[in-house]
Every structure is written in structure tokens, then in C-alpha cells.
Amino acid sequence: MTITRLSTAFLCALTLGAPAYAQSAIDNPECVAPANPGGGFDLTCRVAQTGLQPHVSEPVQVTFMPGGIGAVAFNQFNTNRTDDGSAIVAFSTGSLLNIILGKYGAFDETDVRWLATAGADFGAVVVRADSEFETLSDVMDALSTNPGDVVVGAGGSVGSQDWMKGALLMREAGGTPMQMRYVAFDGGGDAIASLLGGSIEVYTGDVGEMVPYLDSGDMRILATLSPERLDAPFDEIPTAKELGYDVEWTIMRGFYTGKDVSDADYQKWVDAFDAAYATDAFATVQAERGLLPLNMSGDELTSSINTTMDELRTIATEAGLIQ
Known part of the structure; x- marks a missing residue:
């Protein structure tokens, strides 16, 4: 949606x-x-x-x-x-x-x-570099079949902007926001640390905050939640929409x-x-x-x-x- x-x-x-x-x-x-x-x-x-x-x-x-x-x-x-x-x-x-x-x-x-x-700024779906989720479709398939097995986390409580991004993905996968297994953190930095530490599997963050991490190779952005592809350095990253998922999030x-x-x-x-x-x-x-x-x-x-x-x-x- x-x-x-x-x-x-x-x-x-x-x-x-x-x-x-x-x-x-x-x-x-x-x-x-x-x-x-x-x-x-x-x-x-x-x-x-x-x-x-x-x-x-x-x-x-x-x-x-x-x-x-x-x-x-x-x-x-x-x-x-x-x-x-x-x-x-x-x-x-x-x-x-x-x-x-x-x-x-x-x-x-x-x-x-x-x-x-x-x-x-725009939403982004982020995983660890070694994540089993190679593409956004992998995440969406997992949310569709076994949503409780996918640990989503971000810097905000239920009802926050970051939670809303996950809720939109969950709904596009055919489920409801209440089915999402969501972990709230005090901020994006804590959520990123937990992603890198393996406590969560998918981070629904923002594109802008990922700039410092692009060169480290520790994380991968599977998709942006922008209506169209962004300019460099994000121009190689597909949007959720172009991958077939009608999800956008504009901050x-x-x-x-x-x-x-x-x-x-x-x-x-x-x-x-x-x-x-x-x-x-x-x-x-x-x-x-x-x-x-x-x-x-x-x-x-x-x-x-x-x-x-x-x-x-x-x-x-x-x-x-x-x-």
C-alpha cells in the first residue's frame, strides 16, 4: 500500500x-x-x-x-x-x-x-552483509509464510515512523502489523548495533543514516522505500516498488x-x-x-x-x- x-x-x-x-x-x-x-x-x-x-x-x-x-x-x-x-x-x-x-x-x-x-529522507530495508536474506523478496516471502521467525527492529516504539515501515511491509506480505515480531530501540544507532550483533535480522531505517556505513561492507540495503531510485550513492539500490512491492515511506x-x-x-x-x-x-x-x-x-x-x-x-x- x-x-x-x-x-x-x-x-x-x-x-x-x-x-x-x-x-x-x-x-x-x-x-x-x-x-x-x-x-x-x-x-x-x-x-x-x-x-x-x-x-x-x-x-x-x-x-x-x-x-x-x-x-x-x-x-x-x-x-x-x-x-x-x-x-x-x-x-x-x-x-x-x-x-x-x-x-x-x-x-x-x-x-x-x-x-x-x-x-x-526515505525508508530503507537493511540487513547484515552475511544475512540469509539476499533480496527483499526473501524477506517478504518469510514475512508471508512465517512472520514470527523474522525479527524486525528499529529506533522507535510501536506506532513510530520506523515501526510503520515494518507494518507496511508486513501488510504488503499479506499479514497484519500485529503479526510482526518487532523489537524497539531508543534510536537508530542502537538498532544498527543490534543488527550487526545478530539480535535482529531486518532493520527498517532511513537511507540518509546509512551513508557512513556504505563503504564498511557490514550491511546491505535491500531496497529503498522511495517512489523512484535515488541519486548516487544510492542509485544502484532498487526501490521496493520496482521489485513489485507497493510500499513507500517518506520522512x-x-x-x-x-x-x-x-x-x-x-x-x-x-x-x-x-x-x-x-x-x-x-x-x-x-x-x-x-x-x-x-x-x-x-x-x-x-x-x-x-x-x-x-x-x-x-x-x-x-x-x-x-x-
């Missing part, structure tokens, strides 16, 4: 939209990182701060609003700042999961305006605004991002921040998120995480 269905804009900078270096007149532009300094939300706002610099009339200021892994900010922009056209808020795919699991309170994805992406990073922001103010931000996407400089900013290209804004992003939310709710319901 496909988690996101993205257009070809996914893989390269957009060529349409505002011309490069056109400036949007935004008064006191602000990017709210809904956490303490450091970490993914801070990183996301820094992409906006640096990448949008030539395309907005004033520098983007980064502020911090920690609490509830994004819940405090989500509630703030649904109460006191619903029409603040100068501010954008960082989110991730993890934020979408928190909405589904009710961790953001009564508000849902329809209560904000999804604006633009900063970039993305999206991006921004939203309050739901009452005017169309004019919203469009200023969209124009700024579209102008940035059309430049090599923005791609450089993404790479420096460890992100792969994922450039969507406005209606395209909103449509993609709506599809993602429907799929995530289905999986969460099947797994008993929500009713």
Missing part, C-alpha cells in the same frame, strides 16, 4: 512558479521550531532561514516553542495565531503520526494550512501556517519556496542539512498529506493504535 504518491517534482527542483531571486514581501518572517534548539525541527527551520534568504524581503528569524513534540505549537497556531501570515511552523512525518494518535489534542490536519517542504520535513492566514500572505510564502526550489543553491542547503530533494508546496503538498493521513489512519487502526 502506497503511503505517499508524489509527482515528479519529488525528485528535482520545481521549474515552475516564481522566477529565481524574486522576493516575497513578508513582514518580520518567522519560522517556529516546535522544540528546543537542536534536532530535526531546528534543522527544518534553518533550511527555510538559509534557503529562502534571496527570496524574501527580510531575513527569516528562527524561534523555539518546545512542548509535546510539536503539540504546544500546533495548539498555539490553532488558537492565538491562526491568522499570523508572517509565521510558519516546522513539522515532520512524525508530527502527522502524532495528530493521528491524538497527541495534538482535538485539532487535526484540516486545522492548519500545509505550506511547503524543506526536504526528505517529510516541511512547514505549515495557521488556517486563517489570508490567501495573499499564504501565496507569498509559496512563491518564495517555489523560487528557492528552482535554484541549485537550495539543493545545496538541503544536502548540507542531510536532506534529499522533496520539493512541494501549496495544493500539491496538501493533497499529498491528505493521502498520507488516510493511509496512516488505516494502518494505525489495523494495529489497534486507534479505534
Whole structure:
């Protein structure tokens, strides 16, 4: 089951939209990182701060609003700042999961305006170099016939992004997420150590975190969970989709605004991002921040998120995480 269905804009900078270096007149532009300094939300706002610099009339200021892994900010922009056209808020795919699991309170994805992406990482199916699983098909066959014999592990508990990747594989193999034998770790580093130590057999991690390990020869990436093959150094790795398994996982990073922001103010931000996407400089900013290209804004992003939310709710319901 496909988690996101993205257009070809996914893989390269957009060529349409505002011309490069056109400036949007935004008064006191602000990017709210809904956490303490450091970490993914801070990183996301820094992409906006640096990448949008030539395309907005004033520098983007980064502020911090920690609490509830994004819940405090989500509630703030649904109460006191619903029409603040100068501010954008960082989110991730993890934020979408928190909405589904009710961790953001009564508000849902329809209560904000999804604006633009900063970039993305993609899921990966990883095994030890000497694993009996030579291909993704070997893993899928085992999950289909004896799911309890396949020990899957990752850096996140049940309901987390990494767990969701395994749940999608399990469902594509004809089973249910509840049948998956899953071991949760505190982070990707611990999961990788356990994979190398033999405690788990399959690691459902992220492509980006595998870069330091590609030359060691200790692990093999059987497939990426991207819609199309990625650029080097991952260009020789097939996608699950091309191998016949309709599984994708995009770790999206991006921004939203309050739901009452005017169309004019919203469009200023969209124009700024579209102008940035059309430049090599923005791609450089993404790479420096460890992100792969994922450039969507406005209606395209909103449509993609709506599809993602429907799929995530289905999986969460099947797994008993929500009713």
C-alpha cells in the first residue's frame, strides 16, 4: 500500500512558479521550531532561514516553542495565531503520526494550512552483509509464510515512523502489523548495533543514516522505500516498488501556517519556496542539512498529506493504535 504518491517534482527542483531571486514581501518572517534548539525541527527551520534568504524581503528569524513534540505549537497556531501570515511552523512525518494518535489534542490536519517542504529522507530495508536474506523478496516471502521467525527492529516504539515501515511491509506480505515480531530501540544507532550483533535480522531505517556505513561492507540495503531510485550513492539500490512491492515511506520535513492566514500572505510564502526550489543553491542547503530533494508546496503538498493521513489512519487502526 502506497503511503505517499508524489509527482515528479519529488525528485528535482520545481521549474515552475516564481522566477529565481524574486522576493516575497513578508513582514518580520518567522519560522517556529516546535522544540528546543537542536534536532530535526531546528534543522527544518534553518533550511527555510538559509534557503529562502534571496527570496524574501527580510531575513527569516528562527524561534523555539518546545512542548509535546510539536503539540504546544500546533495548539498555539490553532488558537492565538491562526491568522499570523508572517509565521510558519516546522513539522515532520512524525508530527502527522502524532495528530493521528491524538497527541495534538482535538485539532487535526484540516486545522492548519500545509505550506511547503524543506526536504526528505526515505525508508530503507537493511540487513547484515552475511544475512540469509539476499533480496527483499526473501524477506517478504518469510514475512508471508512465517512472520514470527523474522525479527524486525528499529529506533522507535510501536506506532513510530520506523515501526510503520515494518507494518507496511508486513501488510504488503499479506499479514497484519500485529503479526510482526518487532523489537524497539531508543534510536537508530542502537538498532544498527543490534543488527550487526545478530539480535535482529531486518532493520527498517532511513537511507540518509546509512551513508557512513556504505563503504564498511557490514550491511546491505535491500531496497529503498522511495517512489523512484535515488541519486548516487544510492542509485544502484532498487526501490521496493520496482521489485513489485507497493510500499513507500517518506520522512517529510516541511512547514505549515495557521488556517486563517489570508490567501495573499499564504501565496507569498509559496512563491518564495517555489523560487528557492528552482535554484541549485537550495539543493545545496538541503544536502548540507542531510536532506534529499522533496520539493512541494501549496495544493500539491496538501493533497499529498491528505493521502498520507488516510493511509496512516488505516494502518494505525489495523494495529489497534486507534479505534
